[in-house]
Amino acid sequence: xxxxxxxxxxxxxxxxxxxxxxxxxxxxxxxxxxxxxxxxxxxxxxxxxxxxxxxxxxxxxxxxxxxxxxxxxxxxxxxxxxxxxxxxxxxxxxxxxxxxxxxxxxxxxxxxxxxxxxxxxxxxxxxxxxxxxxxxxxxxxxxxxxxxxxxxxxxxxxxxxxxxxxxxxxxxxxxxxxxxxxxxxxxxxxxxxxxxxxxxx
Amino acid sequence: xxxxxxxxxxxxxxxxxxxxxxxxxxxxxxxxxxxxxxxxxxxxxxxxxxxxxxxxxxxxxxxxxxxxxxxxxxxxxxxxxxxxxxxxxxxxxxxxxxxxxxxxxxxxxxxxxxxxxxxxxxxxxxxxxxxxxxxxxxxxxxxxxxxxxxxxxxxxxxxxxxxxx
Numbered sequence: 001x002x003x004x005x006x007x008x009x010x011x012x013x014x015x016x017x018x019x020x021x022x023x024x025x026x027x028x029x030x031x032x033x034x035x036x037x038x039x040x041x042x043x044x045x046x047x048x049x050x051x052x053x054x055x056x057x058x059x060x061x062x063x064x065x066x067x068x069x070x071x072x073x074x075x076x077x078x079x080x081x082x083x084x085x086x087x088x089x090x091x092x093x094x095x096x097x098x099x100x101x102x103x104x105x106x107x108x109x110x111x112x113x114x115x116x117x118x119x120x121x122x123x124x125x126x127x128x129x130x131x132x133x134x135x136x137x138x139x140x141x142x143x144x145x146x147x148x149x150x151x152x153x154x155x156x157x158x159x160x161x162x163x164x165x166x167x168x169x170x171x172x173x174x175x176x177x178x179x180x181x182x183x184x185x186x187x188x189x190x191x192x193x194x195x196x197x198x199x200x201x
Numbered sequence: 202x203x204x205x206x207x208x209x210x211x212x213x214x215x216x217x218x219x220x221x222x223x224x225x226x227x228x229x230x231x232x233x234x235x236x237x238x239x240x241x242x243x244x245x246x247x248x249x250x251x252x253x254x255x256x257x258x259x260x261x262x263x264x265x266x267x268x269x270x271x272x273x274x275x276x277x278x279x280x281x282x283x284x285x286x287x288x289x290x291x292x293x294x295x296x297x298x299x300x301x302x303x304x305x306x307x308x309x310x311x312x313x314x315x316x317x318x319x320x321x322x323x324x325x326x327x328x329x330x331x332x333x334x335x336x337x338x339x340x341x342x343x344x345x346x347x348x349x350x351x352x353x354x355x356x357x358x359x360x361x362x363x364x365x366x
Contacts, residue, residue, distance in 0.1 A: 129318075129321060129348075130246070130321075130344060130347070130348055131275060131279065131317050131318075131321060133348040133351055133352060134239070134242070134279060134351075135279065135282065136352070137351060137352065137355050138235065138279065138283055139286070140355055140359065141235060141238060142283065142287070144359070144362065145234070146362045147355075147358050147359050147362045148234055148235065148238060149234065150358040150361055150362050151238060151354065151355055151358035152234065152237055152238045152241060154354055154357070154358055155238065155241035155242060155245055155354075156241060158245050158354075159241060159244050159245050159248065162245065162248045162249065162252075163248070166248075166252070182350075
């Protein structure tokens with residue numbers, strides 16, 4: 001049992017696959033075991049003789065015939081085991097095509113993924129949305145009905161003023177008119193409250 | 202004279218657009234007040250837009266029917282949005298609201314806002330096809346100023362109401 005393990009080590013030694021430690025161990029064993037010594041010598045002799053042998057001189061026709069049979073034999077055994085698959089010959093035969101195809105696929109997939117992730121074009125309507133302003137405003141109106149009434153009255157006054165101004169002040173700079181209107185409003189309604197003494201003076 | 206005709210055209214279009222609204226709801230309701238506010242803002246906006254952008258009669262005749270139609274659609278959506286937001290507020294107050302109910306409500310709000318956004322974008326595209334570059338530039342500034350003035354006006358109304366209380 002023990003020698004069987006050393007026999008395996010002898011085989012490895014001749015193949016050059018033994019570590020220095022194992023080699024020392026084997027040499028120690030060979031020094032004491034006649035049977036293993038004989039086995040080692042026999043194997044060594046076989047190896048030397050095998051190396052000395054020359055390969056057979058085949059004719060090119062014979063080589064081709066041998067390859068053909070070998071291939072046929074492989075294919076037959078593969079078919080029997082059901083392991084061989086039909087390979088995609090197109091791409092294997094043309095690696096450049098395969099690389100190109102993969103690259104194209106990567107580009108297409110990247111485009112598909114990146115397409116949706118581009119930031120959407122910001123429209124002016126969204127930047128300056130009247131509807132967003134209205135939404136904030138409507139929330140205030142919701143809270144207080146009297147504010148809604150007061151605001152509505154202001155709007156009506158503004159529309160009225162707008163129509164009158166259109167009739168009376170055609171051609172005058174509108175910006176000035178709006179500013180005048182606001183200044184007048186502020187003076188009438190807000191300054192009086194803020195500085196009540198002014199009115200008395 | 203040209204300006205007067207423009208104003209008359211706007212008011213006529215606007216009044217025509219309002220006929221179905223008046224025939225649907227009872228006057229004096231809360232929704233009615235809100236709709237009046239929305240209508241008045243629209244009228245004021247249309248008037249100021251005409252003047253600020255110096256729209257010609259031809260432009261007014263093309264732009265305002267589209268604007269009026271769009272306004273009706275957006276007003277309906279805003280009304281619905283207001284209702285959804287009211288519901289959302291009451292859901293937040295109510296501890297028993299389930300997660301899926303929130304999801305449902307939020308999705309609806311997103312949908313409505315998206316619909317409004319799409320309509321605004323579509324109108325903007327249409328408007329750009331009708332305006333000169335100078336008018337387009339003026340429109341940008343007009344929008345900013347109008348929205349700002351609107352909020353200022355609202356704040357003034359609040360201050361006045363608080364003063365009178």
